Amino acid sequence: MEAHLTVGRVAGLTGVTVRTLHHYDEIGLVRPSARTGAGHRAYSAADVARLRAVLAYRRLGFGLREVADLVDDPSADAVGRLHRLRGVLLEQRDRAAAMVTAIDRELEGRAMGTTPAGARLYETIGSAYPATRRTEPRIAAQVWAALGDARTVLNVGAGTGSYEPADRDVTAVEPSEVMRAQRPRDAARCVAARAERLPFPDRSFDAAMAFSTVHHWQDPVAGLREMRRVARRVVVFTHDAGDSAWRQRFWLTRDYLPEAAGLVAGRPPVHELARAIGARITPVLIPWDCADGFFEAYWRRPEAYLDEAARRAVSVWARVGPEAERRAVGEIRADLASGRWAARNPELAALDAAELGLRLLVA
C-alpha cells in the first residue's frame, strides 16, 4: 500500500505552514488523497508533487486562481502567463524605483530644511558660474596640502566641484539645485544639504573642506562646527570679513565699489570663525593671473571687471545691485581709458601675487 504523509510531515518537508496546507485543501488547490483512520489528512507522493508545483508557481508570483489553472491543466499556456507576469513585475519595479526617488527627494529636502538664502542666490546666478569659475592650481595645492593624508573628504558648499581633489574619495554637499546640475558627470557624488545641518554621523570623514562658501552661510559658526563634528580635520578658504584694512587694500572696493564692504557687515570676523573650530589661520596670496575668477581674482587685470560674464559669476555684483554695478563699471572703464587707474595703482604692475585678505583656516 502507498505510503502517506501527515500534514505536519508535509509542512516540514516543503516549508509551508500547516495552516496554509489546510487552506489549500479547503479551496481545492491541494487536496490530500486519503484520510487516516482517525480522519486526519494523509498526503500521497502525487499530492506532495502537486503541492511542490503549486509552491513553484506561487514563488514566481502567480495568484492562487492562476496557479490552480496551471496545475489542473497541463496544456495551460505557462509561457504566455509568465510573460504577462513579467510585465506586471516590471511595472511594479518601475513604480518602486519612482517611489525610492521620491523618498530620496523628501529626505534631501528634510536634511536641508528651507532653502538657505545663500543657496537661493545661486539658484538665480548659478548658471553663469562655470564660465569663469574654476580651480586655481596654486591655491588648490595649498588646500590639498592642508588636507594632509585624508582619504575621505567632504566638500561643503561644493558648487560645481572646483578644488575637489581627484586622488581622494570625495563627497560633496551643495544646497543649490542649479549648482548641483552643473557638476561634471564624473564629479564626486553630491548630497543636497547645507553646512549648518550636515546629514552625516560624527567623524564620518577624514577631512571636511569649504572653499569660498562660508560667507554665504546663514550661520557660519554653526556650519563650521558641523564640519568639525563630521570630520577629523577641517580646511576652509575664506576672506577676512573683520579686516577693516581690506576695503582700503583692494582698489576695487576702495575706489569703485565701497558697497562691497557693506555686504560683510555683521559677518563674524575670521578669527572668530577660527576660534569656533580651533583653527590656525594662514594668509593666501592671490596670483596675478588667478585662474578662478572670484571677486579679487583680477586685481592686476582691471579690464576683466568690464566683462559682463566675469561679473555674473561673482555674487558680490548681484548683491550690490545693478545701480552700484553700472556706476562702478562705468568709472573703471573711464579710468582705464584716461590712465587714471594706472596712475592710482602704480605698484601693482610689479607684483606677482597680492595679499587681499584671503585666508586658509586649518583645524
Ligand SMILES: C[S@@+](CC[C@H](N)C(=O)[O-])C[C@H]1O[C@@H](n2cnc3c(N)ncnc32)[C@H](O)[C@@H]1O
Ligand atoms: C562661491 S560658490 C563656491 C562653490 C565652490 N566651493 C567653488 O569654490 O567653486 C558658493 C556656494 O555655496 C553654496 N551655499 C550657499 N549657502 C550654503 C549653505 N548654507 N551651506 C552650504 N553651501 C551653501 C552656494 O549654493 C554656492 O554653490
